[in-house]
Amino acid sequence: MIKKLTATGAVALIVLCGTARPARAQSNVEQNAGIQFDFLSPGARSLALGGAFTVADDATAAFTNPSGLREVSKREFSFEGRIRGFETPFTLRGHAFGSPSGQGVDNIDGLVDGTSSKTVGGLSFASFVYPRNKWRIAGYRHEVARFKSDITTEGAFIGTAGARLLPVNGTLELTVVDYGVSGAYNLTPQVTVGGGIVVYDSSFDSTMNRYSLPASPTAPAVYTQVANTQKQNGDGNDVGVNVGVTVEPSSAVRIAAVYRRGGSLDVPVRNTGSANEVLDSQTGKFKVPDVFSLGFRAGAGALTVSADYTRVQYSQLTDGLVVVAFSPGSPTPGNSDYVIDDGNEFHIGAQYFNPNWKAPVAFRGGAWYDPDHALLYTGQDPGFQTIFRNRDENRWHYAFGAGFGVGQVELNVGVDLSKLMNTTSISTVIRF
Numbered sequence: 001m002i003k004k005l006t007a008t009g010a011v012a013l014i015v016l017c018g019t020a021r022p023a024r025a026q027s028n029v030e031q032n033a034g035i036q037f038d039f040l041s042p043g044a045r046s047l048a049l050g051g052a053f054t055v056a057d058d059a060t061a062a063f064t065n066p067s068g069l070r071e072v073s074k075r076e077f078s079f080e081g082r083i084r085g086f087e088t089p090f091t092l093r094g095h096a097f098g099s100p101s102g103q104g105v106d107n108i109d110g111l112v113d114g115t116s117s118k119t120v121g122g123l124s125f126a127s128f129v130y131p132r133n134k135w136r137i138a139g140y141r142h143e144v145a146r147f148k149s150d151i152t153t154e155g156a157f158i159g160t161a162g163a164r165l166l167p168v169n170g171t172l173e174l175t176v177v178d179y180g181v182s183g184a185y186n187l188t189p190q191v192t193v194g195g196g197i198v199v200y201d202s203s204f205d206s207t208m209n210r211y212s213l214p215a216s217p218t219a220p221a222v223y224t225q226v227a228n229t230q231k232q233n234g235d236g237n238d239v240g241v242n243v244g245v246t247v248e249p250s251s252a253v254r255i256a257a258v259y260r261r262g263g264s265l266d267v268p269v270r271n272t273g274s275a276n277e278v279l280d281s282q283t284g285k286f287k288v289p290d291v292f293s294l295g296f297r298a299g300a301g302a303l304t305v306s307a308d309y310t311r312v313q314y315s316q317l318t319d320g321l322v323v324v325a326f327s328p329g330s331p332t333p334g335n336s337d338y339v340i341d342d343g344n345e346f347h348i349g350a351q352y353f354n355p356n357w358k359a360p361v362a363f364r365g366g367a368w369y370d371p372d373h374a375l376l377y378t379g380q381d382p383g384f385q386t387i388f389r390n391r392d393e394n395r396w397h398y399a400f401g402a403g404f405g406v407g408q409v410e411l412n413v414g415v416d417l418s419k420l421m422n423t424t425s426i427s428t429v430i431r432f
Contacts, residue, residue, distance in 0.1 A: 042125035044425040048401025048414030049349025050366020052306035054295025055256040059127045062138035062182040065244035065258040066194025069136035069184035072129045080427035083121035087420045088149045089113045095157040104218030116149040134186040144176040154221045162217035170208035177201045198240040200263040206232040238263020256295045262288040289313040302354045308347040314340045314373040337379035343371040366399045
């Protein structure tokens with residue numbers, strides 16, 4: 001089976017469609033095996049509260065939950081800058097499904113992961129909110145996802161008789177930016193509904209080179225003779241929707257729910273051989289998962305506590321799967337062999353703010369559970385099992401931050417820390 005893999009090198013493209021959680025561009029080229037895109041809501045306040053912000057109450061509600069715009073009583077501009085650091089694991093070397101031969105570089109029992117470390121940053125959110133009577137109208141620009149990775153593998157050994165994956169190197173860059181208009185309306189003093197239309201502008205660019213094995217199958221990898229190249233490049237726009245409701249049963253309690261549905265992007269997938277001949281060309285889909293979230297917030301004096309449940313339909317990432325063979329007619333895994341489970345996220349956060357302090361500062365902290373949502377191969381081919389395996393990356397994020405206001409200007413900072421991704425945010429609000 002592995003010889004078939006090294007000789008046929010199959011590739012499949014999956015892409016996402018827009019919503020609001022860290023998205024993820026997926027395909028079964030090796031560089032995507034450990035990627036876990038996360039779609040975090042905008043704003044340093046939300047970040048510092050562990051994302052427990054479905055009961056939104058500032059300008060970022062335009063995206064997070066439009067009904068939360070009810071809390072904006074003055075015209076305001078809002079801006080946010082974010083820096084994200086990614087750690088993306090991939091299969092670097094080692095020996096799976098058997099014992100190493102002990103010859104050459106085939107001397108590691110088990111698989112060893114490498115890590116692609118990248119940092120990206122920039123203006124992640126900007127909005128303007130205009131309140132009028134029972135209405136609130138907002139326009140915004142939001143960077144849903146910005147992701148980069150690059151990998152170089154040495155070709156892991158599998159089974160016996162020198163069976164080995166081809167060494168690869170590759171790069172991937174994904175950007176998803178949305179431009180939206182949202183509105184909120186007070187049905188009653190206790191109930192507000194909101195909705196919006198979003199235009200997603202997405203860009204996906206990926207190149208993966210596979211290299212021929214050295215003359216001796218246990219010799220160190222060489223990166224001179226390209227055996228196969230897969231390119232996935234696409235730019236496009238699509239429309240999504242965003243609807244929410246906020247209920248205030250008492251002055252100290254609020255409950256909210258939101259549903260976000262994104263758009264999609266066509267991504268051409270092209271497979272070329274060592275002489276740059278086109279072996280296969282198809283078009284896949286880039287899909288950001290739909291999201292449903294239910295949130296609760298309660299306050300007593302200076303302390304406010306928030307909790308959210310979020311359902312992320314990560315399984316939609318496989319909806320646009322196409323399989324591109326190394327050569328025409330080569331057997332490849334079926335689409336159903338690749339799965340991503342839907343995710344159940346749990347967020348909790350707290351804020352302490354005493355307005356009677358001489359220099360009032362709001363202190364925030366939170367945590368949230370982020371279930372594993374990497375692409376997993378469930379078929380029988382040991383090569384693909386080696387690349388797309390369960391790394392058990394269920395993880396907790398821990399967050400903290402603070403905010404204060406001077407006149408009509410508010411400044412907030414937030415930090416979110418986890419095993420694979422760290423995010424820092426600074427945001428400001430100007431009211432007039």
